[in-house]
Amino acid sequence: MNQTVVNVKDIHKVFGKRNENQYHALSGVTFDIKAGEFVGIMGPSGAGKTTLLNVISTLDKPTDGTIEIAGTNITSMKQGQLADFRSEQLGFIFQDFNLLENLTIYENIALPLSLQGVPSRKIKPSVVEVAKKLGIETILEKYPVTVSGGQKQRAAAARALVHEPAIILADEPTGALDSKSAKSLMDAMVHLNENHDVSIMMVTHDPLSASYCERILFIHDGSLYKEIHRDGSRSEFHHQILDVLADFAE
Numbered sequence: 683m684n685q686t687v688v689n690v691k692d693i694h695k696v697f698g699k700r701n702e703n704q705y706h707a708l709s710g711v712t713f714d715i716k717a718g719e720f721v722g723i724m725g726p727s728g729a730g731k732t733t734l735l736n737v738i739s740t741l742d743k744p745t746d747g748t749i750e751i752a753g754t755n756i757t758s759m760k761q762g763q764l765a766d767f768r769s770e771q772l773g774f775i776f777q778d779f780n781l782l783e784n785l786t787i788y789e790n791i792a793l794p795l796s797l798q799g800v801p802s803r804k805i806k807p808s809v810v811e812v813a814k815k816l817g818i819e820t821i822l823e824k825y826p827v828t829v830s831g832g833q834k835q836r837a838a839a840a841r842a843l844v845h846e847p848a849i850i851l852a853d854e855p856t857g858a859l860d861s862k863s864a865k866s867l868m869d870a871m872v873h874l875n876e877n878h879d880v881s882i883m884m885v886t887h888d889p890l891s892a893s894y895c896e897r898i899l900f901i902h903d904g905s906l907y908k909e910i911h912r913d914g915s916r917s918e919f920h921h922q923i924l925d926v927l928a929d930f931a932e
């Protein structure tokens with residue numbers, strides 16, 4: 683049986699103080715992500731996707747409910763412990779790459795390990811290995827400004843992966859990429875997921891990027907609206923996704 687990497691149980695998030703205008707951004711969301719799964723989170727604007735990602739990322743606390751990541755209950759952890767947990771167990775990929783411009787691609791990828799105090803002789807093999815997995819081993823000495831958007835996002839993916847986190851959390855990773863770079867990033871993510879057993883949770887608005895996932899959770903008005911699995915081809919799954927999104931437009 684597959685191990686559970688993320689267990690989200692009856693999560694609520696209420697913004698605003700009691701007696702004021704309160705907003706229920708999440709209302710009882712429950713789901714699991716198993717080790718080695720590639721799960722997409724979709725839903726209309728304002729549905730609660732970013733709020734969900736923030737509470738799973740430990741960047742915000744749910745008002746109620748529990749979240750376990752790699753067997754640890756993060757909802758009961760203190761701030762200091764959370765920072766350590768985040769840097770050891772989570773890998774992040776954002777829309778805008780967040781690479782440091784004055785560091786080389788190599789130094790950017792090495793950053794999570796440098797911050798953890800890993801000696802540099804141990805860092806090098808890890809950086810080279812992850813760069814090979816993402817096909818960017820030839821640009822390691824370059825600076826971000828000199829490489830393409832697609833290469834920057836692969837470097838960001840390598841940085842998210844170098845410390846072997848329990849899960850990669852991606853927020854609109856293809857949002858700033860042209861369609862060719864987006865396709866090659868999604869191919870790279872599928873390769874990591876299928877050949878290296880990397881668990882990924884990705885929030886996206888883009889049905890084509892989402893079609894690379896194995897399973898999509900649709901959030902609507904702070905609740906889980908629907909869940910679909912990919913059984914056939916990617917193009918069939920793409921159509922299934924578009925059908926669910928059409929429900930929201932009605």
Ligand SMILES: Nc1ncnc2c1ncn2[C@@H]1O[C@H](COP(=O)(O)OP(=O)(O)OP(=O)(O)O)[C@@H](O)[C@H]1O
Nearest residue numbers: 697698705707725726727728729730731732733734
């Ligand atoms: N700090 C906050 N204070 C009050 N309301 C908030 C706060 N953060 C988010 N919200 C509200 O919670 C709801 C869910 O927001 P969220 O950003 O999670 O949606 P989303 O699905 O990620 O939307 P988008 O696709 O537009 O990014 C929105 O109505 C938003 O206005």
